[in-house]
Amino acid sequence: MQGTVKRVDLAYNSFLKGLRKFPRFKSIRDYSGWTYPSTSGWKVNSNGKHGTLVLNDLKIQIRMRGKAKHWGKPTTLTVVYKPRLNQWFASITVKVDVPEPKYGSESDLNYESVVAYDLGTQTAITTFDGSEFNEIKNQRFIRALEPLLKTAGKDKRRKRAPNRKQRVKPSSRWKKANKRESQIKRKIGNQRKDWQHKVTSDLSSRYDIGVTEKLNTKGMTRKAKKGSKRKNQKVGLNKSILDVGFGSLNKMLSYKIELKGGIVLHLPTKQLKPSQRCPKCGKIHKHWANLSNRYHVCDQCGFRLSRDKTSAMVMYNAALGNQPGYGNDLDKRGFPSSTSKTSKHTGSMKQLGKMKRQKSRSSDGSAETPSLYRAG
Template identity: 95%
Template sequence: MVTLRQTFRLYPTASQKNKLFYARSLHQLLYNACLAHRRYEWKVNRKSVGYLDQQNILPAYKDCWPEYKGLYSTSLQGTVKRVDLAYNSFLKGLRKFPRFKSIRDYSGWTYPSTSGWKVNSNGKHGTLVLNDLKIQIRMRGKAKHWGKPTTLTVVYKPRLNQWFASITVKVDVPEPKYGSESDLNYESVVAYDLGTQTAITTFDGSEFNEIKNQRFTRALEPLLKTAGKDKRRKRAPNRKQRVKPSSRWKKANKRESQIKRKIGNQRKDWQHVLMQSLMGETPKTALHRKVTSDLSSRYDIGVTEKLNTKGMTRKAKKGSKRKNQKVGLNKSILDVGFGSLNKMLSYKIELKGGIVLYLPTKQLKPSQRCPKCGKIHKHWANLSNRYHVCDQCGFRLSRDKTSAMVMYNAALGNQPGYGNDLDKRGFPSSTSKTSKHTGSMKQLGKMKRQKSRSSDGSAETPSLYRAG
């Protein structure tokens, strides 16, 4: 069972729109009220208010403001929960202190369970029924995978002036093909290396496949820069000083957001093209032709290294000599969108009963190891070394291909210098309970079984389907 998010566009009638806007404003006011309540209790009484405290006073709140009686109670709880989540991520140091939200920044509300709403669709166009607002809205869109709808978030995008239904669905995953070691089919393994020059290099034991990074962000970047400059020259709004934006500023602002959207869409398209070729299909060269085919492919097992894109894209320290270099690297990494690519890959392979292995980069050192004799060459790690020649066995190959090959070998337990002694080296193995990702193919069977259990009910949200 995999949980995926699917987004549909809503087409409410004029009167339905009024109801939606009204509900949104009520949820926004509730959000701010919860926030004010927490702040006040802390400031005056030094008392911290939790989610349950607020949930328990919701009935009293509704008695005071009867307009909330028309809204579904779990959706109100969902809004209270949003405040709780904002506080929690603040306490973890992930976000700033939660602020009061203006209606402009308030996107919508959530129905956290299956009750209170109904979707009449089998993954294609249909209608959405909201019980509390007593409306049935026309809905358009097409889900790539459809299953049992579990939660609904109603989203309004002010810039587009459009409404969306973001629905999480539980999709059945076929029985894992690899129940035991003897089931493993070595022909369906593909190792892939994500790089900055070549976006992706794959190796399936006999064949390499390289896909170049398109770098569209770079093509559009000058346009975005000019648009931003253009905008800065116009009179911007300032709510504190009650300055309204000039109509020229609005126009420039619109132009800028159009370019931003375009960059985002291009990146998404590119990821689809990448995915397609990764799964052994012929990639369509026209970037804007959307990938629609289902991924019944020749590979069931993907192998890659554990990437720390967060660390890789971190800003260089102030005054660092590597600053410019780092900026360039960051841009290419973000162009490809490594994180979401990895996510897309793993859920697509999982959807057809396959699996993705993440090899431990630090121990395996795929970018420094010779695939033939296993010797570690420290200077290979330098990004400017594009072509590798082994001084021990004479093996020669380009950088990205070498890494893909090392990872392929390691997954099959055939990599010299790394090979089968994973347990001795203290890597997570299938026998240790904490193991999530293992290194070797032999540990695959058990790992898959663990994985299918743990992925049950998790609300993984592939960015592919995130609205916008």
């Protein structure tokens, strides 16, 4: 009980400081284990990367795999059994001093390496750093395991599914089929997350400034309207966008570049129109917006380049203020300025929460962050 109260307090304090999202409710079914409220009874032999965990009362030694983002002094340990995964997990709470990123003159970065990246479905990421283009292939994780996923879903539909309204319990065969389907989906998610971390870590280590466009992933993956003749095409497009993970890719790359003191610029898509604008003369071609148009040819200056490379080049020029037909003021280039049009939520709970998080960050530089290791 004492360990549970501490974790709840830690979760809400981290949320108010802006370090984590709002705490989620966790059912008792997902919490079968025990907690060591102090450092007695267990010991960690690690410097933040791999290591071993020793439980003195059980006289066992568990190998730890993984690397913690921050490491410090271990304070509490929670051992939990996940029945859905049929595995044991050890969660170690570590007290660390979170270093604040340094910007501008205080930073060691020279802010000369700039990269503009465009996200797509055929090519996952297309980058341009002013001298050369680089295309990162779309791995298509869903399509690789789609036959197995369809087979598992078909088997599950043949079993007796649960129905709460009619008070029908699921059959044991349905539970087994649902577990097989969940394992395949979990494998797809883990593969995508691992690939995203590797790609974003590589880009953030080589560049100090990242440039991209503001994407509304929720709106892009919205269902087709009723009566639409292209319903199947929209379903396929949504699946491809979610398979790449536009939102998570942007978040990962942003926080990794900013963590080392870099800057990420999000250009306004509706004003810039990177997929319709010519990077050489600045003319806007409305027919370029069609997704079937994969190669752009400007009828005014004769510029020729593929769609994704053109978008990355336009964003790179716009961030440096060299894009013809587009302004070079700070607001349009993605930099916040005193004349920027920002909405003010005067007296709202949103503004109050933001002020509290900023105040807590400035007053307290230390926090406790849990590091989750897989036991076994």
